């Protein structure tokens with residue numbers, strides 16, 4: 760009994776071009792690397808090489824980073840890093856905007 764329904768559903772779905780779903784999956788895969796880059800900003804300690812994860816907020820607030828490997832404290836040179844911090848700030852604003860657009864789209 761369910762067979763005829765399944766067949767009709769299948770042809771109706773074909774009629775509406777539901778094959779776009781595979782396109783959506785491809786889009787999702789393409790998004791993954793961007794997220795991973797945004798997730799783990801950081802650098803290697805100049806003294807011991809320990810990977811230090813630096814959050815975007817810490818950078819934007821010029822917070823010092825403490826190495827958990829050797830205890831070295833890395834401070835951000837505010838003058839030298841000003842332009843890169845500014846571009847990071849713009850990036851963060853862009854990310855926030857993209858996120859709110861996404862949320863609005865879901866409602």
Ligand SMILES: [Zn+2]
Nearest residue numbers: 804807826829
């Ligand atoms: Zn270190």
